[in-house]
Amino acid sequence: MLRELAVYLYLLVFxxxxxxxxxxxxxxxxxxxxxxxDNIMYTARALKQLDDQKIIVLKDEKCKYExxxxxxxTFDFKVKKPFDFIKSIxxxxxxxxxxxxxxxxFLAVTEFRPGVRCIQLWHAAGSLKRFGLEDPTxxxxxxxxxxxxxQVYSRFHYTIVGSEKMVETFQKSFGLSDERFIRTGIxxxxxxxxxxxxxxxxAELIEKxxxxxxxxxxxxxxxxxxxxxVNYQLELDLKQLYRDLSDDYxxxxxxxxxxxxxxxxxxxxxxxxxVSYFTETNALLLVTDIxxxxxxxxxxxxxxxxxxxxxxxxxMDEYKITNGLIHDYEEQMPxxxxxxxxxxxxxxxxxxxxxxxxxxxxxxxxxxxxGNASMNLAKFIxxxxxxxxxxxxxxx
Numbered sequence: 001m002l003r004e005l006a007v008y009l010y011l012l013v014f015x016x017x018x019x020x021x022x023x024x025x026x027x028x029x030x031x032x033x034x035x036x037x038d039n040i041m042y043t044a045r046a047l048k049q050l051d052d053q054k055i056i057v058l059k060d061e062k063c064k065y066e067x068x069x070x071x072x073x074t075f076d077f078k079v080k081k082p083f084d085f086i087k088s089i090x091x092x093x094x095x096x097x098x099x100x101x102x103x104x105x106f107l108a109v110t111e112f113r114p115g116v117r118c119i120q121l122w123h124a125a126g127s128l129k130r131f132g133l134e135d136p137t138x139x140x141x142x143x144x145x146x147x148x149x150x151q152v153y154s155r156f157h158y159t160i161v162g163s164e165k166m167v168e169t170f171q172k173s174f175g176l177s178d179e180r181f182i183r184t185g186i187x188x189x190x191x192x193x194x195x196x197x198x199x200x201x202x203a204e205l206i207e208k209x210x211x212x213x214x215x216x217x218x219x220x221x222x223x224x225x226x227x228x229x230v231n232y233q234l235e236l237d238l239k240q241l242y243r244d245l246s247d248d249y250x251x252x253x254x255x256x257x258x259x260x261x262x263x264x265x266x267x268x269x270x271x272x273x274x275v276s277y278f279t280e281t282n283a284l285l286l287v288t289d290i291x292x293x294x295x296x297x298x299x300x301x302x303x304x305x306x307x308x309x310x311x312x313x314x315x316m317d318e319y320k321i322t323n324g325l326i327h328d329y330e331e332q333m334p335x336x337x338x339x340x341x342x343x344x345x346x347x348x349x350x351x352x353x354x355x356x357x358x359x360x361x362x363x364x365x366x367x368x369x370x371g372n373a374s375m376n377l378a379k380f381i382x383x384x385x386x387x388x389x390x391x392x393x394x395x396x
Contacts, residue, residue: 004142007105010079011148015109017086021093026113029054030381031095033077035102037065038280039121039160042187043099044070046378053382056095058088062102065279097381103132108151119381120159120174124297125186126166126365128332130324132173137324150175160377162186162300162369182380185366185373191282192304193371198286205287211270215250218348219288221281222312223296224256235314237341238268244345246271252288254278290348295325299334303362304369308353309335310344334361 030047032040034057044055048070057067058077067074075091076084092098092110098118100107112118130136132153138146153174161167162185170176191197206213220236234253241251246268252275253265265272278284285291285302291309293299299309311333319325330337334357336347346352368376378384 004144007145007148011106011109014089014106017089018093018106018110021090022113024090024094026096026116027054027094028096029056029091029094030097030099031056031058031091032099033058033060033092033101033104034065034067035060035062035104036123037063037067037101038188038282039101039123039186040099041065041067041070042190042374043121043377043381046187046374047381049375050378050382050384053096056091058091060102060104103152105148105152107155108148110155112155117157117381118155119182119377120156121187121377122159122170124300125162125189125369126297126300127169127173128295128297128326128329130173130326133175134173135324156180158182158380160184160186160373162189162373163365163367165364182377183368184376184380185369186301187374187377188282189301189304189366189369190371190374191280192286192301194286197283201283202287209250209273212250212273216248216289217252217287218245218249218290218292219252219254219275219284220292220312221254221296221298222256222294236312236344238265238272240341241345242268242271245348249289249348252284254281254284292344295319295323295329299361300365301369303334303358304366306355306358306362308351308355309333309358310347311335311337312339312344313337314339334358 030053032044032055034040037059040057047053047055054072055070057071057074059065059074060077075088077088079085096116098112098116099121100118101121101123107118133149153176156174156176157180159170159174159176159181161170161181161183167178167181170181171178238251245251250270251272253272255276265274275284281298282301285298285305288302289307291299291302291307292312293309294312302309313319313329316325316329316339320327320329326332335354336343336352338344338347
C-alpha cells in the first residue's frame, strides 16, 4: 500500500511538471533515457553521421555507462538531484524523438505531443525469462499497477528487434501489434563484426594483464540476481578450476555493475581476473574463447561469433519459480547445461560442444543483426530511410 502511494505521488508530480514543460516549444532534438546505455551510444554515433540533431542523455539510477563526446549533454535523471531531474523532464516534454532502453514508469503519465516518437531500444537481443505482461510476479500486483504497466507499454511507438523470434516475445510481453516493430537489428551487436576492435581490446588486456598471453579466455558472465546485490555468492569452485584448467586457460569474471563483489581472487593470480570494470560486454566477447553464462541475454549476441558456450544453471529449479525462466530452458540453450564446476571442467576438456547448434540459435535470434543495425536505426530516426524509398520509387 505504501509503495503504491509513493508511486502515485511520484507520477502525479511528474505529470504536473511534464505538462507545464509542454507549454514550451518542441525542439528538434533526441532525448534518450538510459539504464544500460550501450544501444543508445551506438545509435547516437550513427546519427551524428547523418545530421546535426542535438542528442541529450538522461541517466537513471541504474546507468553506469560512460558516454563519450558524441552526446551533447547528459543529466542525472534522479529525484535526489532535483535540478537535473526537472531539466530532464523539460527535455522529455520538448523532444522530437525519445529513446529508452528499459521499462520507465514515468511513461504512464507522459502524453507526448503529436509527431513525437518514443522508441524502445530494449537491452537484450533475446530473453530466457518472462517479463512485462508475462512476468509471473504480476499475480501479486494490484489491478492499478497492471493498468499502469499497460499505459507504459502503450507509449512505445516503436520497438527495435533483431529477429522475428523477438517480435513474438515482445508481442506477448508488451502487448504490441506488428506495425510497432522496426526490424533494424540490435545496435550494440555491430561491434561483434569489427575485427579492429577485437585487436584493440586484446592489446589492451595484454597490456593490463600480460600473463594472459598465449592462454585461451573463459568468460563467466552470470545474470543479475536481486537477492545477491550486496552479498554476492560465487558458485564456481575456483580452486578446482585453477587446478584443472590454469595451464591452458584464464578465467575472466564479469558481474553485473550493481553487484558488490567481495570475492577474493588473489590466491588465483595469473588465472582469475575480475573484468567487471569493462562497460562494453560485447567487446569482451570478441576475445572470449568459451562463454559460461546462465540465464543472461549475453549468449544471444555471443552466438554471432559461433563460439562454444556452457550454461551453468546451478539454481535452475528455484530460478524457474522466482524469475519466470522459460519452461524448456535446457532444450533451448545452444550448449551444454551443467550444474557443477566438475561438469564445466569435463565439458571443456572433452570439447563437448556443437557449433552447428550455436549457428542455428544465432540464425533464429540474430536475423536482422548483421553489422549495420546502428545505421539502420539512425536512418529510421533521421528519416533517411523514407527519403531513400521515395527516391527509389521516383527512379522506377
